[in-house]
Amino acid sequence: MKATIMSWKGGPGWTGSRAQRDRRTDLVLYFGATDILKSSHCYEDLRAAFPTAHLVGCSTGGQIRGDQILDDETAAVALSFEATRIRIATGEASNLIDSRSCGEAIGRQLADDDLAGIFILSDGVHINGSELVRGVTSVVGPSVPLTGGLAGDGPRFESTVVGADGPPRGNLVAAVGFYGAAIRIAHGSAGGWDQFGPRRKITRSKGNVLFELDGEPALDLYERYLGEEDARKLPSAALLFPLLVYEPGQPGNEIVRTVLAIDRQARSMTFAGDVPEGLVAQLMRGNFDRLAEGAAKAAGQIRANVPPNPDGDEVAILVSCIGRRLLMGQNTLDEIEAAGAELGNAVKQIGFYSYGEISPHAVSGVCQLHNQTMTITTLSETAA
């Protein structure tokens, strides 16, 4: 496998695309700001450079390229496989209720005997990520690793776009299926957030909409903790206090949930995944150092299973939560560096800050939507 990292900064053309000129490019993954992807020539330039490759990308809350975080530049990686076949699938994320059937449709498009893994990018605001994941795995089975993330829109939570062999647009889910025995897909996922304060019970919720914790409106709690200044920045400010959710008596299967939207009238909050009634919830807060350690831990999970590939390029797609970036600000690079140090210098890093991360759970192995984590997927091919 060959991988080339590229960037686009107003054009014309993609910096670094020349390196791919002499070989066939199978897949380009690209990540950029919503307005740039929507209104610039960025996509057209990419299509021009790779007329036959599958082009899959999404809007973000910041792009990762190498050990840098970019807001103005669009980042991409061009991949040429030796023995791996790929297939692209798409689905419509028209409203939240259809998320599961959307996932099932994608699963049906990709399912095959030698399906080795799926990388998925989804609209970030019109989706219940948990249901989407359930839909896909219900068709392809739990043994096929499913990784990826939800598209971002900076700190705004308004409009996200996804592209799949066409100009990026809203309400789209795009997935890449990797086939064959040569592809090596590894993944890791970790948070690094600290839980704090009392454990609360989810006393009223419906799907991914949370109404009450311990009988008190959830939004009241968040507003109190954020203070007036931060509360004005809701819903993004809610990312500063993710919610740890787990079944009573089963703290090992805990999930971190992050807010997608709020409803000031209903005093409710919409999360990127389910917040079932009866479960225990606890606020979390971040410490720069421990968040960076979380990123290193995600990378460590990969290296524990897959050593660096000597036979070709290895690319790491980092999908990290926008909440981490909002909290860490200029220190965000610490986590990119920490992950890179763990993965090794040879690995080519690309990725984005997302509204949700998709990866098998580090403990249970079940593919899930995560929030507030650093989720890393590495791709490489073994020599034929």
Added chain:
Amino acid sequence: VHRLFDRQLEKARKKSGVVDLMTLGDIVSEAYEQAERDRRRTDRSISLMIEELDQLNGQLEQQVTERTAALRAREVDLETQNARFSTAANNMSQALLLLDGSARLLMCNTRYLELYRLSPDVVQPGCSLVDLLAARVKNGTWIGDPQQYVDMVFALMQGGKPASWLAELPDGRTISVLVHPLPGGGWVTTHEDITERRVAEMRIAHMARHDGLTGLPNRDYLREQLAEKVSQLGQGDGLAVLYVDLDQFKSINDTLGHSVGDELLKAAADRIKAIAGEHVVARLGGDEFVIVQSGVKTRKDTIELVERICDAIRSPFELCGHVVTAEASMGVSFAPDDAEEPNDLLKHADMALYRAKDERRGSYRFFEPEMDARIKARHLMEQALRDAISNGEFEMNYQPIVDLRDGRVTCCEALIRWNHPTLGRIPPAEFIPIAEANGLIVAIGDWVIRQACAEVSMWPPDVKVAINLSPIQLMNPKLLQVVAVAIAAAGIEPSRLEIEITETVLMQNTASTLSILRRLHDLGISISMDDFGTGYSSLSNLRSFPFDKIKIDRCFISGLPTEDDSVAIVRAVVGLARSLRMITTAEGVETLEQIEHVRMLGCNEMQGNFFSAARPPAEVRQMLASGPRRIAKSA
């Protein structure tokens, strides 16, 4: 250089490599602001968290306080309940033991400790039942293997049902033990000392089957034993039922009092028991005993036993300072020859006894089938007697009594006659004892009194009528009334009536008899002592009541004039009567010679066939109407 500042420098560096200070300033300033925001957030969240945790802490403390108070209240409640339970348990009459599912002591009351003389130090909650039983083995209040016992109770409790048994302690006490399984394992046991109750029950059971005076089996128990013995009779086996009656018991009871009578019964019972050995001896009541002789091969076996008993009773008893002699009469029946039913055997032996007593006191008879016939005949007569009054089968005859001085009839003795339509004329000697035995004598006697009073009213005013009263009649409290009514109905003077009693009357219930006699006497009725000389001939009887007349028994008169002793007795009685100012009547005068003699010996009156036998009323009336008849004087 701090890595952040390093990055900030890199970010502010222009393409030329020169750092743009303005840009650097912006970046650094932004970092400071960010750090401040983060610090503010951290501060805020930490203080809020502390506040929340404080509040939560307060709530928890409140909860703990409330729960502690509730627990304390429950504890007090439990203590009260425990105290109540413990008071109740320690004040119950039964011993109580509560054991858990592994046979360890939960509690026991003080009664348990007392009952088995256990120290409270040994019996502690948590100690095992095995240890507890071992302690009882050691102090001698239980014998057995503790583990075996516990296994046994476990097995019983598996059924989930209560169980009970009686435990006999080595010291003789009887304990009623009740074991009841507890829900959730274990059991509760109560122990009650029922020794006294059991002894009482056994005594009551004994009393129900034994005679209180002699301690011998009573009639019910005898019947049981007899039935058992009969049922056990094998081929060629026999048993004898000996019905014993003490001949003199009644008179000893009457003369010496009941306490001496009781002593006689006890002593007789002891002698009979000593001789009877392993044979069953029972007392049926009164002076009647029964011996059931088992293993009788020949009648000789029984004769030997009978004679030994007769001999034993015959030797004098020394009772309360009195020397008393008695004799036993016996009737014997044999099983299976005479009967096999216990009741029949007893009945037959009784018949044989009856016959023996009839014939000679102090003798014995074996049952014969004809005895049965005689008894049946007696029953027949009894029945006939009941109908006799209403059928008008009785009639009265009168025998004149004559003044020896002038030959004038002074009195006539009323004598009853029974003419049965099929059996013919039945003599009083046959039916009077039966009437006395079944109480009919009262009704018959009343009839006689009314008849005699009515009859005498038709006679010359100087002639009286004499009526015989049975002892049974004299015991009837209505006698006085009957006599008074009869006198009034006949319209006669009470002095026209003479009442004759025998000595036997005075022997029975003397005080009340004497009182009745006195009241009759007070009315003006004369009282005569009948048949004097044959019975007890007790001079004290003569003194006990102011008799108007003594009738000298015919057995002495019949010996006149040849038998010297008869002459002497008649002379003595006449002398005695004269001294006591009593008239004497010689009974049974048959010859002229006898008339002369009794006159010579000083008798006042005579009665007998020589002058006149008893005659029907019409004849007597005619005779009396014809005026005084002189008796021929000696030639």
